[in-house]
Amino acid sequence: MNRKLMLTAEFIIIFVLMPLIIFRFNSHAGRFVLPVIAAATLYTVFILGRDRGFRWKDKWKLPEQRISLLRILPLFAAGSVFIFLFVRLTEPSLLFAFPSEKPVMWTVVMLFYPMLSALPQEIMFRVFFFRRYGELFGDKALVPLSAAVFSLAHLFYGNPVAPVFSFFGGLIFAVTYSRTGSLTLTALEHALWGNMLFTIGAGAYFYHGTIS
Numbered sequence: 001m002n003r004k005l006m007l008t009a010e011f012i013i014i015f016v017l018m019p020l021i022i023f024r025f026n027s028h029a030g031r032f033v034l035p036v037i038a039a040a041t042l043y044t045v046f047i048l049g050r051d052r053g054f055r056w057k058d059k060w061k062l063p064e065q066r067i068s069l070l071r072i073l074p075l076f077a078a079g080s081v082f083i084f085l086f087v088r089l090t091e092p093s094l095l096f097a098f099p100s101e102k103p104v105m106w107t108v109v110m111l112f113y114p115m116l117s118a119l120p121q122e123i124m125f126r127v128f129f130f131r132r133y134g135e136l137f138g139d140k141a142l143v144p145l146s147a148a149v150f151s152l153a154h155l156f157y158g159n160p161v162a163p164v165f166s167f168f169g170g171l172i173f174a175v176t177y178s179r180t181g182s183l184t185l186t187a188l189e190h191a192l193w194g195n196m197l198f199t200i201g202a203g204a205y206f207y208h209g210t211i212s
Contacts, residue, residue, distance in 0.1 A: 007136045014040060015129075015149040023155040033156065041120040044128035051131065059127055059183035072176060072189045079172075080196050087201040094201030109198050114191035122187040125150045125170065126177040146174040154206070161205040169193055 018040070022033060048054050062069065087095050099106040129146050137145055147170030154166040172193070177186040197203045 004136060007133060011133060011136065014043075016152065019149075019153045019155060037120060037124075041124055044124050048128060048131065054131060059181065061182060062184050063180040063182050069185070072185070072192070075172065076189070076192055076196070079193065080200070083197060083200050083202050091201065091204070094204050096199065097201055098203060099199055106198065109203075110195050113194050113198070114187065118190040118194055119183075119187045121150075122173065122177070122183055122190055125153075126173060126186055127183050130177065143171065143174040143178055147171040150174075157206060159205050161202070165197075165202070165205070 018036065022036065048056070084095075098109075125146055129149070130142050133145070134142060147167050150170030150173075151163040151167035154162040157163075169190070173186050173190050176189055177183075180186070194203075194206075197206065
């Protein structure tokens with residue numbers, strides 16, 4: 001099979017059809033979304049492992065330039081203020097409700113979200129996506145496309161907030177990855193934003209219990 005045709009089919013199956021199927025059956029999504037994410041992540045890791053030009057050790061390195069580390073903090077601070085105001089104005093009952101009402105569960109999320117959610121997502125939507133589809137779409141299109149499919153993957157939550165926030169989050173993470181090539185930094189940034197969302201209250205839109 002022609003390589004570009006194969007890559008196109010793979011892209012459509014993983015990043016378009018799979019999210020749409022999950023969205024279609026969203027009333028049952030909570031039961032199988034984690035296994036689907038795990039299976040997709042294992043596939044991406046398997047494919048990357050077969051890529052002779054790919055080196056995992058290069059992706060785990062933090063960028064040497066300190067500016068790359070410091071760049072994510074002002075945007076994160078501004079985003080935290082925005083999320084706080086968004087929750088305060090739209091759903092004030094959610095504001096810091098998670099840590100105050102369920103401190104044990106909140107602690108579990110803070111500890112395990114970075115490794116079990118942020119890291120697998122960054123492997124799939126940034127490392128794999130950028131490595132696999134550059135020849136198909138061109139390097140310039142990878143950042144917005146990565147954000148678009150990242151947003152599509154969050155449709156199954158059944159509310160408009162999750163995909164909209166995910167699109168802008170996807171842009172932020174994709175820009176960081178495109179500039180640094182560092183999985184560690186991008187996953188750290190994703191974890192910071194995710195933990196912040198859950199702490200302030202917007203994480204309610206990213207919990208399968210909110211599915212309509």
